[in-house]
Every structure is written in structure tokens, then in C-alpha cells.
Amino acid sequence: MKLERVELLHVALPLVTPFRTSFGTMTSKDTFLLRVVTDVTEGWSEFAADPQPLYCSEFVAGAEIVIRDFLLPRVAALPEPTTALVAPAMASVKGHELAKAALETALLDAELRAYGMSFATFLGSVHERVPAGVSVGIKNSVPELLDDVERYLAEGYVRIKLKIEPGWDIEPVRAVRERFGDALPLQVDANTAYTLADAEHLRGLDDFGLLLIEEPLEENNLHAHARLQKRLATPVCLDESIHSARDAASAIAMDACRVVNVKPARVGGYPGARRIHDVAAAHGVPVWCGGMLETGIGRAPNLALAALPGFTLPGDTSASGRYFAEDITEPFVLKDGHLPVPTAPGIGVDPLPDVLARFTTRTEVLYT
Ligand code: OSB
Numbered sequence: 450m451k452l453e454r455v456e457l458l459h460v461a462l463p464l465v466t467p468f469r470t471s472f473g474t475m476t477s478k479d480t481f482l483l484r485v486v487t488d489v490t491e492g493w494s495e496f497a498a499d500p501q502p503l504y505c506s507e508f509v510a511g512a513e514i515v516i517r518d519f520l521l522p523r524v525a526a527l528p529e530p531t532t533a534l535v536a537p538a539m540a541s542v543k544g545h546e547l548a549k550a551a552l553e554t555a556l557l558d559a560e561l562r563a564y565g566m567s568f569a570t571f572l573g574s575v576h577e578r579v580p581a582g583v584s585v586g587i588k589n590s591v592p593e594l595l596d597d598v599e600r601y602l603a604e605g606y607v608r609i610k611l612k613i614e615p616g617w618d619i620e621p622v623r624a625v626r627e628r629f630g631d632a633l634p635l636q637v638d639a640n641t642a643y644t645l646a647d648a649e650h651l652r653g654l655d656d657f658g659l660l661l662i663e664e665p666l667e668e669n670n671l672h673a674h675a676r677l678q679k680r681l682a683t684p685v686c687l688d689e690s691i692h693s694a695r696d697a698a699s700a701i702a703m704d705a706c707r708v709v710n711v712k713p714a715r716v717g718g719y720p721g722a723r724r725i726h727d728v729a730a731a732h733g734v735p736v737w738c739g740g741m742l743e744t745g746i747g748r749a750p751n752l753a754l755a756a757l758p759g760f761t762l763p764g765d766t767s768a769s770g771r772y773f774a775e776d777i778t779e780p781f782v783l784k785d786g787h788l789p790v791p792t793a794p795g796i797g798v799d800p801l802p803d804v805l806a807r808f809t810t811r812t813e814v815l816y817t
């Protein structure tokens with residue numbers, strides 16, 4: 450397989466509803482896709498982060514430079530840009546897991562398409578469909594939240610995640626429990642909005658039988674999460690703090706978390722995500738597949754990952770319609786609360802050319 454061309458397509462897709470978290474409000478998904486062309490086939494991927502470094506340190510404009518100036522030259526120097534060689538070739542560049550994941554995933558897609566092999570087969574998926582959860586943003590009022598949750602449950606979502614922040618935590622959780630009952634699988638995500646000084650307040654969440662509380666404290670502070678976990682019955686789940694299998698091993702050993710949110714982009718790509726799955730499974734720690742409001746290009750391989758045996762909790766792998774009126778790929782549609790795992794070679798989906806053209810704001814040729 451010979452690398453012939455790499456294109457970066459900036460895309461902007463309006464969200465069907467604003468998505469508010471403790472770190473900001475998003476009204477559209479602004480990111481880029483990578484298209485790699487080899488002598489045999491082509492491959493696609495989606496950069497997972499946003500134009501601003503508010504969820505994580507990486508951002509769209511920075512990632513474009515990192516890929517163009519630092520990652521691609523290393524990959525282009527390889528005799529063959531195969532997945533096994535690409536990660537070690539990029540390793541001398543520090544950090545930038547999401548940028549690395551974007552390049553590695555596009556190359557992996559191309560490689561697997563050449564073999565006629567799906568991501569599901571490559572990763573070792575064991576299910577044909579995966580249960581879908583939904584991440585519900587912070588709302589202006591509790592009645593507004595209850596309406597949204599009711600609608601998602603009517604659509605079939607099997608698990609609800611509520612975004613929380615100081616001032617929007619115990620009351621919305623209590624209201625959802627009172628309205629929809631104790632059997633509803635329910636969890637919360639703080640996106641680093643609290644400190645250890647809030648431990649006593651967060652203990653109030655223990656009354657509601659939550660599956661987990663996601664990333665309550667600051668990113669990378671495993672020690673503080675371990676101290677918090679000592680005081681909470683609710684399992685702590687880490688998202689932002691886990692960048693590698695080594696982080697997952699440390700966090701589990703310290704009891705800084707009892708569940709792991711696996712986002713392939715955050716951990717440098719799919720092989721890295723599978724390693725976290727393996728480490729967690731070896732410790733009996735459940736994992737689930739997170740999301741970054743991806744288009745179908747990013748969602749398709751996430752569904753393959755979510756079908757690995759250790760992914761025992763529903764993910765944030767929602768249907769296209771939860772995010773976009775029109776997706777860049779054929780839409781993923783919920784059926785009995787599940788989404789199908791793509792079976793076609795590579796990521797298993799392609800951008801619809803006319804839709805892609807309408808949502809593309811700028812194209813750069815990074816390599817030719
Ligand atoms: O923390 O999991 C998060 C979206 C963007 C950035 C961070 C997060 C999220 C979500 C939504 O919670 C996940 C999704 O539905 O794709």
C-alpha cells in the first residue's frame with residue numbers, strides 16, 4: 450500500500466439542538482475529515498475535537514498543523530503506511546492523541562478496505578448490534594429536561610446520561626428518577642466541573658442509584674479521583690483523564706475509577722482503544738464507548754469498537770438524528786434501542802458526495 454494523497458476537508462454541520470455542557474454550548478459540529486488515497490483504495494476519518502480547546506487541549510486548527518507538519522512527514526517516510534508501523538512512527542511527537550487518531554484511522558480504513566475486512570472483524574467485535582445511550586445536555590429548566598428525556602426514551606434509548614455542573618446536579622437527577630423510576634439506567638457527566646471540596650455535596654448523588662459519575666474532577670488528577678471514590682458509593686468513571694492503556698492501568702490500580710469511558714480519539718486510535726478494553730477487562734472493570742457528537746464517519750468505527758465483549762455498558766453511540774437533521778453518511782437509525790455494527794470493509798460507510806459537498810467549507814491537500 451502506497452500513500453498517494455491526503456486531503457483535509459473542513460466541515461460544519463448544524464446540531465438539531467444546542468448541546469450545553471459544563472465547558473460550553475455547541476450549536477454545530479465544526480471539524481475536519483481526512484481522506485487518504487493509496488494506490489489500492491481510499492480511507493476516511495473524522496477529527497473528534499472542536500475549534501476551541503475546551504473539552505481537551507487539542508483543537509481543529511492546531512490538529513491541522515500537527516498532522517500536516519509533524520505526523521504526515523513521518524508517515525510518508527515509511528516504506529508502507531500500515532497501521533502497525535504508523536503508531537510507532539508518530540510516537541516521537543508528544544501528545545496530540547486526537548490528531549494521531551485521525552490520521553491512523555484514515556490509514557487503517559484504507560488498509561482494511563484493501564483486505565476487504567471490516568473494523569468489527571479487525572477489532573474482534575462479538576455483537577451485530579449495540580445498545581444506544583444518549584447524552585442529554587444541561588437545560589434551562591427541569592421541565593425542559595424531563596421533556597427531552599421523555600422524548601429520548603420514547604425513541605428507544607436504553608440509557609440516559611445527564612450532563613451536570615455545580616447548580617445543576619442533585620435536582621435534575623432527583624426529578625428524572627421521580628418521573629421515570631429507579632429502573633432507568635442513569636448516569637451523569639461533570640466534564641471536570643467539581644473539586645474535592647465538593648465531595649460531600651457529590652455524596653448526595655449516592656441516593657439515586659446511578660451507574661456512574663463521569664470525570665467529576667480535573668483532568669489527569671488520578672489522585673484526587675481516588676480520594677473522591679473513597680467517599681462515594683457511586684462508581685467514578687474517567688473520560689478526560691485516560692489517554693492510554695497505561696493511564697487506565699494506573700487509574701484502576703489506584704481505584705481512581707471503577708468504569709472507563711473509551712473514546713478512540715482521546716486514546717490515539719482504535720488499537721489503543723482496544724488495549725484499554727483489554728486492560729480493563731483483565732481487572733473486571735466495565736468500559737463503554739464515548740462519543741464526540743461525531744458524524745457517521747466517526748460513529749461507524751465507534752459502533753464496531755462498542756461491540757467488543759468488555760463493552761458491557763451502553764455507550765454514547767446515538768443515532769444520527771440525535772445530532773443532525775442530515776448526516777454526511779447514510780443515517781444510523783435506532784431500532785429497538787440498538788444501532789447496527791457496520792459489516793462492510795473498513796469503517797463500513799462512505800460520505801454521500803452531494804451532502805459532503807454541501808457541508809464542506811474548505812478543502813486542503815496535505816500531501817500529494
Ligand atoms: O464528555 O462525553 C463527553 C460530547 C462532546 C465532548 C465531550 C463529551 C460529549 C458527550 C456527547 O457527552 C457524546 C455523544 O453523544 O457523542
Ligand code: MG
Nearest residue numbers: 638663664688
Ligand atoms: Mg465525558
